[in-house]
Amino acid sequence: MNQTQLEALNSIEATLFGEFRIAAPSGEIIELTDRRASLLLAILCIEPGHSMDREALARLLWADRFLPQAKASLRQCLLKLQRKLMEHGIDALVVSRAEVSVNPDSLRCDLSGLEAAIAAAETDHVVGELLSIGNRPLLQGVSLNPSFDEWLTDRRVHVDARLRSGLSEAIRSAAKPAAERLTEAARARFPSYRAFNRITHQATIALLPFQQIDAVGGNFFLADGIVDELSTRLAGVGGIALAGRSSVAAVAAQGDTLPQMAQTLGVSHLIEGEVRRREQEIEIRIALINGQTGTEIWSDRLNGSIEHFFDGRKIIGTNVIAAICSALCLTVTPAPSRKMTRDRDAYALYLQGRAMIQRIGGADVSAKGIELYEQALEIDPEFAECWTALADAHIMTAATTPSLERIEHSTKAAECAKRALVLDPTQGQAFSILGIHEWTQFRPADALEMAFEAYARDPNDADVCSRLGSCLLYLGKAREALPYVEAAVDRDPVYARNYAMLASTWLSLGEYEKACAAGERMSSLGAPAIWLPLAQMAKGDFEQAVQSHYGLRVHLGTTIMRPPGMPPMDDAARDAYFQIAAQGLYSGEETARTAYCQMIDGLHAAMPDPYDTSIALPAIWMGHSELAMKIYSECIHPANLYGLMSLWIDIDPINRTIRHPGFIEFAERIGMVEAWERFGWPDLIPRDPRTA
Template sequence: MAGVFDSFLTLNDFQLHDAKVEPRALRLTSPRGQTVLEPKVMAVLLALAERPGGLWRRDELFERVWPGSPSGEEVLTRAVSLLRKALLAVCEKDVAVVTVPTLGYRLEGRVVPDGPAPGKDAPAAAPSVAVLAFADLSDTGDQAYFADGVGEEIINALVHVEGLKVAGRTSSFAFREQTRDIRAIGAALNVEFVLEGSVRKHGTRVRVTTQLIRSADGFHQWSETFDAQLTDIFDLQDRIAQVVAREFNMLLHPSDQGRLAPRLTISFEAYDLLLRARASYRLNQDEATFARAEAMLREAVEIDPDFVGAWIEIATLNNFASAYHRDRTLKSMFEASRAAVERAMDIAPSAPETIIWSANIRYFEGEALTAFRMAKTALQLAPQNSGIMFSVGHYAACFGYHEEAARLLEGALELDPLDAFAWHTLALVRQNMRQYEVAERHARHAIKLGDRLAREVLAWNAFAQGDRDEAERQHLTLFDEIGAQMEGGTQGRPIWEMFARAVFHDSRPDGDMMRQVLSMQMGAKDYEPSASTFTAVANLGMVEELMAQWGDAYAIKSVASVAMWGDYSWARAFRSHTGFPAFAESRGLAAVWREFGWPAGCAPLPGTDGTDGRFTCGQPVGEP
């Protein structure tokens, strides 16, 4: 991204409504008066003016104006306050810096550059839209799951419209329970238009009412009501998506063959079961809910064995449930996911959603190169799918490609800015690059959005900067927030305290005791890693034990796979261990590096091409 003093606004004066902004003179002038801004206050104004009406996240704006600064975000708060006072004194009331709660700022006001207007051939910004969760207006009031399904499939359809930016579901549906201020939503999601609607189900018929609203001023671009039989729900969803696409004068991608929303199944009953199952386990994460949801999905594929969406949902549920289930093994849930994905691939081998899930399975099985190739193929087929973009970014992070990972994760967040786990993963990547201040801002944002596990990033950031007490405090705060749920009760806190003393305070007695406890657990006949034991084994530097159980950790190793590239003693010991080359070969990592390039800190041994484990990964990673 260009620096704040590199845009055309910094080379020329410009108009902010009826006020003249002179960047080089640091001056703001209007018929009401004149004021001189501090350089950093002007820099904030210039950044905001680059995208009038669009959102600047607090961390993004801070990094733009104070790149690499150790200062806290209070300097940004002060600069915004000073800018607001200057605008209030000099500009009309139509100009303001608006706070978007929990996210950042946007500039209200018309920005016009001095000098000739851009040529007629200047590229226009891609149109953008967010599809909000549709309201349930059914008489019984129990059809929210169905209304969600309608909205979600419209999002999935519009993602395939070439040249249209579509906000991701996580972010768009985050405003479900809030009073809908369309201007604030548009700013928060950085979109020009918002599609909202309602669903009324009655008997065998459904009515969907939609409105396309311009977010800058709340103007209703159009509204329309669609009626259909429930059995024609997929045609109805396609009609809505087509109307939206035509409104933007978008051309359909040739592969769409004139249809945007596919017919997902031959049975409305199977589709209804899918929506009920998905809604239930997204709302409640407990074993009973997971079991009921999977039963509904199994019933759906019994009704329609070729229902790809239901097979993919079975895979998703089992992958998600692995962090919560105690009555099923990780291996059994992985095998359930694998069988579902294989069935989906048999039915729709070229669908991006099946390809990315097949990539996940291959990665868990140790075929990292095949997984990375497939993930990149899926992204080529669906370049605006934020979930797939996140997955490719996550793979890049797992393979040590920090810059590529950061670029892809930021791209995914541009589409889905309220995705907490994406912020968490980006924080880990920045931490691996030793950009601790940026990592902390990202982690705090992830926590604010609901991913409390991102607190571990704060703990390790504090540790990296020499604050061992703060590292322990953050670690134990995590237990108080969700540790009891993870460990099955509050009796696990002494273990977490012992771990903190061992890792953050170098307590040898506590470290020896922790290793003894873990060794006893790992020696049990029915042992399989949990999220907490796997993390403890890693952080305590039990390298050989970590390598031995890596393949059995399946989805719970997703964070450790990224964190192993950090600049911490346990991560360095892992990468520099004599067994690491053989481990990397067995998991397919070395094959990725030989094809796509060696990550920072890794290199073939002199006179070799790195085959057969002839490489080293013992060099420091990242830049301070």
């Protein structure tokens, strides 16, 4: 008899999905009459080999008792459980004075078996297990006390996140037939796997910035912290959609009335409030407002100590969320807990860093935001959301500032996002950041996989929707991208960048009037609407397109598109350059196009970043195929990446690139063909032309 057979003779057979059951090696069901003993064993079976602190277990299972009593009850429970298992010849528990675990060699269960099969790429086994498990939750029908129920909700989310991650990796690595089988089987557990799932919300809410009235002083961003906690908890309630933070901040700064703000943001309700901080106490006022009338429909005042707030954010707890949901006639669905910090200084630095990054005020502001995040993580390196925020700050620095270190920032972003996911695998934003970095490594198939993973974890996040939509656009899949782009716009209706993506989507679909409307909306929000003249040209209005682009010269020639390493232009040079650019891009005159192509050829040879957007984007828009394909074959970084969505606008001269004889070879070189083979070919190339 070999070692594996010996281990099997002394192993528990556990079923974790659905009703929890354990069986002896003989197949006999082991009945555990002590409910807490059963729950204790179930807890340990979820992560065999992982030791759990005895005190934490005691608090979890006997939350209604004083700690000494709870610890004594745990001790008695462990003795009973060990005796019961030994009756069947099973010695599975590993017990010390401080910790308890299950020996992984003494356990066979559906969860660990499925994860092992996924890791070993055993397609048949994985498919069979997924179809067998279906959508049954972990430890179905189990409830004990609020602390345990919250813990179990969190575990369910984390386990499903682990399974999705493992499945995604298995699908990426598998040959096409096996990948298709795995994808179909994944939908047995995750019905919306890689599919847009438009959620019908009963209430749309804008959470306004809270006023902080501080009698203590100092940089203590408590009001921001309260809004942050409220936002996270409400986002986990089924039936509620929150307006994007970028749009809310922009509208709140305008000083409109409450109904005006609600109308601009497209929400049914608003939440406003204030925080008063005294030496040893905080007082919070929260009010739910009817967006149409501006009248208050619910309010409350909460008091607590600073310690109370930082100990799990208890002051914004279940009662507050339940009261808001009750006022909205919604049923509360518990949100998984997130890996926040309990350190005041780390949290304050995190909030300051986020406020700094949201200003999008240039390289100096971004660098300061990154510095604040890094200081927070020095204090608490387990702060998962701060790791995600730091990753996003690096990506935004690479994408929106004149940096010569864009790939380096992208690499740092990926490292931070991976760290966040180790600490908390539910971080959808972290997956979307990893997706951007995959493009810089010429792995768009993996990038799209990451974008889908991000959406699966956080479908209500506007940035997550936006990044998935943009990834599909880069690959020429505008029809598939549209619902994600529209969802991002719906959630963040005053964020100009979403309208740039919407305009590009409509252009790719040949809906030029809608593209113009999106460009005009971008302009009305005070952003340089570079897609508006493109849409005007598509409609045949060349003169207006030239005028519109030239009118953007102050924005584009100074702050938005100033290439890294290049000084700002003086007014005369700027005006002359943009006159040539506007004519070359939008006049429809081939001589003007040729002159501008020659100019950007010279810039490509001379500029410190030869792959900058100020070269890459006009190369695509003018159909300067050789230069466009050269740039993107050599370097894709977060700043020039969004230019790829314009490849798929089927008007002359833009479409000259995708019609170039070397385009498919170029697409294969940068990884696009691999993505198309896995996820489907683009709208304008419905099948592989090499096999036609």
